[in-house]
Amino acid sequence: MLRKVDKHSGIPAYIQIVNMIKSEVLLGNLQKGAQLPTIRDLQNIFDVNINTVLKALEKLKAEGYIEAEQGVGYFIKRDVYIDQKIIETIRECVSKLKDDRIDFHTAMLIFEEVWKNG
Amino acid sequence: MLRKVDKHSGIPAYIQIVNMIKSEVLLGNLQKGAQLPTIRDLQNIFDVNINTVLKALEKLKAEGYIEAEQGVGYFIKRDVYIDQKIIETIRECVSKLKDDRIDFHTAMLIFEEVWKNG
DNA sequence: AATAGTGTTATATAATTATATAACACTATT
DNA sequence: AATAGTGTTATATAATTATATAACACTATT
Incomplete structure (x- = not known):
């Protein structure tokens, strides 16, 4: 479940965002092909600046979790199988x-x- | 067990240090009155700058886990009971x-x- | 009294993290 | 063709995190 970032945890916001999205993939709540909320919606969901969202998405993209389609949205790129x-x-x-x-x-x-x- | 900080985890070093010392207290490996290694030893154990050690110790002091005695050392201030x-x-x-x-x-x-x- | 071993305080610098804001580019619908 | 809704790129600023370095203050031992 995507939720507000904890601003007092000491863990950088963009890391928390990366972790939440990875968790959704691991638990099968976000499966291959699924579309993420728009970056402007994610900004509200996580309660951070749009650049912080982008930094997190950039990291997830670099790790192969998601991909971007300009003008359309962000999509989950692969499933991660967990027993x-x-x-x-x-x-x-x-x-x-x-x-x-x-x-x-x-x-x-x-x-x-x-x-x-x- | 106090060990090197993971510089690639994304979690700030001083937070990792705080967490490790808290864990030692929680598991009873560091009990009330026990003396911590000197800050210059901690610097080597964690592989960070002395100021990063101090920042972590400052936070632990603020949370009541440890106390300092100038010229002597840092000591565990309380036990935390865990079933x-x-x-x-x-x-x-x-x-x-x-x-x-x-x-x-x-x-x-x-x-x-x-x-x-x- | 001198000294070695502690913690303390201070200054400077660089990299990272987060925000604010704006303009732009592509896609799909009207 | 126009437009609303996407992602993209860029610039500026501030706070936080981490390092490097130095001098200082207190404690216990010699």
């Missing part, structure tokens, strides 16, 4: 963590630390 | 995901998206 088992594993984990009332940021920190230093 | 059950949940999840050969960045993207938009 549903993986998504289910993550859903279960998130569900358990929410039951335990842990906040997102803390969960992410532990997740990253455990991943990188088992 | 071991939570850490175990995350360990299991990470273990499963690694078995499925998914990469860290992709896992994080899905984790975040599932969390924020179940």
Whole structure:
């Protein structure tokens, strides 16, 4: 789901935008050929300047996720296959963590630390 | 574990440093009263400029995680209690995901998206 | 008292990130 | 042919992030 950028997270806005769009592709919510909202709509959705949107789209284009058609719009260029088992594993984990009332940021920190230093 | 900052991640170095130190506190590897390496050692550990280290430490101080004693060093100011059950949940999840050969960045993207938009 | 090892403060510079604004180019519809 | 709706390119400005460097202040040991 495309949503407002978090301006206090410390993570650059254009990186957050790249991440959100990648996530949509990974989860299959945006499939090959799908058209993105117009850049001026994206500007409102993410609540950033149009140049920040463009910077994010440029990065996604460079990574092969999307392509532009001038005068028409931006389109998803490829599907990224993710085994549903993986998504289910993550859903279960998130569900358990929410039951335990842990906040997102803390969960992410532990997740990253455990991943990188088992 | 304190390690080199990833200069290509797009996430500001001082934020990565803040996150690593917070993680150590969350996992109990750095407990109340523990002394951090000197700022000049941290500079080498993280592979950044001394001012970048200071910026991170300043933020951690502002959030109450650490305190400074001039001429002596930086110390952990408080413990943050995390239920071991939570850490175990995350360990299991990470273990499963690694078995499925998914990469860290992709896992994080899905984790975040599932969390924020179940 | 001297010194080595800490943190502290300050100045300058460059690259990156984000905003504001405007004009332009292409496409599809009227 | 005109026009509304797309993406594209460009310029200026400000704030943030990161580096380099130097001098200073406090603490504990010698």
